[in-house]
Amino acid sequence: MEFVINVLYSTLRVSTPLILAAMAGALSKQVNLLNIALEGLMLFGAFAGVVFAAQFSNTWLGLLAAVLLALALSAVFALFVIDLHVNLIVAGLAINILALGLTAYLLTVVFNTRGAFIPDNVQPLPVWDIPIIKDVPVLGRILSGHGVLVYFSWLMVFMTSLLLYKTPFGLHLRAVGKHKEAALTAGIAVRRVEYASILLGGILAGLAGAQLSIGDLTLFTDNMTNGRGFIALAAVFFGNGAPGLTAVGCLLFGMFEALQFRVQVMSGFSPQLLQMLPYLIVVIILVLISVRKKIQRQAL
Amino acid sequence: MAYLELKGITKTFPGVVANQNVDLSVNKVTVHALVGENGAGKSTLMRILYGMYSPDSGEIFLDGKKVVIRSPQDAIRLGIGMVHQEFQLVPSLTVTENIGLGMEMTNGPWVDRKAMRKKVIELSEQYGLQVDPDRQVAELSVGVQQRVEILKLLYRQAQVLILDEPTAVLTPQEIKALFVVLDRLVTSGRMVIFITHKLNEIMTLCSKATVLRRGIVAGTLNVADTNEIEITRLMMGQEVEIFQSKRTEISGKRVLEVNGLSAINDRGLPALKSVTFNIKAGEIVGLAGVEGNGQTELIEVLAGLRQSKGQVRLGGRDVSRTTLRQRRQIGLSLIPEDRRHQGLNLLGSIAENIGATRYFQKRFSRFGVLDQVELDRTANAGIQDYQIKVDGPDAMVSTLSGGNAQKVIIARELADKPMLLVAAQPTRGLDVLSSQSVRKELVRMKMEGAAVLLLSADLDEILSVSDRILVMFEGRIVGELLPAKASYERLGLLMAGHVNQDV
């Protein structure tokens, strides 16, 4: 039982960066722009988060820095893709490579450390013990006591849904995604809508990165995102851009990550194989989704 | 001054002068026809009015005041609305959402669906445009979609309504209904600019007509004072005779046999319902029908690009399970509907386009290596035979005009004397002379013994070229006529699904 509680608790914490990044991905998927740059944006966010938090001994400033840096880079990404017509995947790759290189470079040059930056003057983001709920047996220990970004991420899923399905902007987003020309002739500022979706996504990606570096432990390691941006994208495919289902996908992957640590410790299984499985499973899921679509079409 | 004045509009694209010094005045309470052949510049002019292009020079005046229109948003704000030839509706959204798109009624930050729905029903009843506000646009027929498009304009309180070739996708009966609606709209104080090249519509519906020819204004007429011949003369610059092909005795064997063909379209709905027909050697069969009744899917099934139930026999052989390449080898040639995307590789050269269906044959490749010399030779032969205006086989196809580009397709498809030629909308978007030459090629094929399936939205073309006419409606063949016995009326009824007529 203890094991289950621990795993579920960890799942919620570990899924948070995935959920935030996946919401970013979902928004941009609605306008048919696959945000391949999420990985790099998250990494930038993670870097800025812990570095600025350390510089000013203020975690909240770190959070702000993470958001701003990711926002700035997503603006660059949007500029190249929307106005300069650079291929989406290529631009995303560039952001990811830039993130890897620049963060490693700055880590060495500014902090004189290779590989990891572990400041001792930074507090992680505050934790919230939800009144009443925290005393509920079992559930209380799973749901309460997480960092604020964890709860924020759930709020974001809800708000993304509201935005998409209840607001004019959401309607415009979906129209642009399904039939750009129709949106254009209806008088919608398509370019602005595309930009907005990417920039909003940038903010979320920054938060996702911050959760990694200052949400629980406070540190930065080279390439600490390690493919999470792509897993978030896979979750977006899994949920087909719908926030709710996408979040469910993130929870599943998060559970896997949470399990992986514990199983490894317990059984001495090869860590690499365990680490490999989530990626493999995602690929299989993507295939199954397509297979299902094909079968549906055949059956008619 | 008239309510809407365009003065001296000029617009050029690389290599083409679309509009030259065009003047247009339109009054309220008028249906004003904008007439011209394909490529005369009508759509360009209206897109300038709608803010999608910016003119090189010229001015626009509304109600006496000069206006600058830089985007559809500006146009909408000024009360100008446009229904395009290709509908601008988002298939996954509902009728209401599409109508309100970009100008949604809101309740705080949220979309006020109830209020919008009410407004849609109001407008729908006021102008006789029946729609179901809650259905997804993807499920609607073309005629209903057009009503949604018009409602979009009314929702935005458009005073100037531009309709670009609205009747291309309608049955004769639906066209009558549309005219009634337009009449109602115009008497309520609006103006309609009606882009068309169909003479009978101009005479029936419009009170004034401006004729464009090759980008310039050939003339502006009061419809009451003129006739079809004069309008045609202004459109063409000359009198053009209608091409009539020689009828021959069809005695040949069956080249194409289609039995019980059923298929589903991309949206999962049935597109073909047990279609059965055949075509003999030396025969041109014209397939008439309003777009969207399964013709596209039929072509894809014949090509082997869409799964189907039923049987297809080519030259006596069952090809139902074969690939397109195999069918081409047996003797199938295709002129696809979408010239630019299906029929040509715009990034390639003439030789690459002409060789695309035959590069793997022994003549052109050995052990997987291409014989470039042979490919160029074939391309040159095509260039000569069809008089394609180009420097050489290495020229890029993207530099060619519509008519010349079509010639490349014809050169490729007709070069190997096909057994069956399937031509889908082969003259769409072409000028009169190019259209004539395409039709001549089809007839030449037939004279040489090929079987031809001609799919066309142009009833005149079908009537003048076919030996036999089939009509398609909702995925079925609903009628078979000889051209001599076919009239617009008869064809129109069949195309609309009224089958119980003596044929």
Next chain:
Amino acid sequence: MLLKKSTPWINQIFEILKMVFTLLVALLMGALVMQLSGKDSMQAYGALFSSALGDSSAIANSLLAATPLIFTGLAAAIAFRAGVFNVGVEGSLYLGAFAAAWAGFTFTSLPGWLLIPLCILVAAAVGGLWSYIPGMMKARLGVDETVTTILLNYVAILYTSYLVNYPFKVPGMANAMSAEVAPAAQLDRFMPGSQFNTGFLIAVAAVIVITFLMKRMNLGFELRSVGDNPVFSKWMGMPTEKIIEKVMFISGLLGGVAGAVQVLGVHYRFAANFSPGFGFTGITIALLACNSPIGVFFAALLFGVLRSGSSTMELFTDVPRDLIRVLEATVIFFAAMEISWNWLRRKRNGIRN
């Protein structure tokens, strides 16, 4: 674009100028980053280029560094030209490297002229298969290949890491490495003082073969057609699914060979995480070279210079070699911009996109 006979000369000149401009901008970006972080960019670049081109062993080292990039660049270029975004070359590289190492330390009794081709063949097959799978998934099921190939990279890297940490671990070794390959499998080195080896010749051969393939062979015509317009290709009767699968196989094959050459020519064993992103740099190179095989060759040489110079640069000026990634990213951005002579002309004519 560059190789098309039909491209007017002004377009070709513009393409070359654009390449040069891109490189200059990239160098400028790098300099900017360095200056802003308090390093002397002139000194750094000086160290970089002199150590890369200064003497014959420096040049040898640059060619050595370029070798894997030639393969991965070709791998990316051929896939991109067919319209398929194979981002999984890195994975093929790892699997191919391990496969070659395995063959190399397993069939130790075979003579060199048999063993080396065997190792390379095994690597090519494994690498090709690894990319063939997502290729098949794209062609037959419409699964987006970008995401799948990226994810499969991680699978390949982790799996090979597992292999040398557990089943194939050599007892007594501190790092995760396989056994050494037989001497017969080791590629000859050209000169003492540098690891530059005959793998470079294999790379050159690959360039020639791929160039021939793209220009003169049926498959080359087919993949270019599919890359230009897949709908058209379908309507011409081309077997587009098979074409995509073949292209992905070849792409992966080249990646696998890249890995094999690294193992047989440089390290003589497989080590976990040995690649500093050869596959991804290959993508950058393909973009810079507009998917032309000859262009890839020269771009790879250039990046070889940058790579080999950067580690010395790090030694002597303590500018970390990660700076090169910044250069790469800049190159990608600018190389991929669709600015061309025609584009500029259209913009001036006021055509809204």
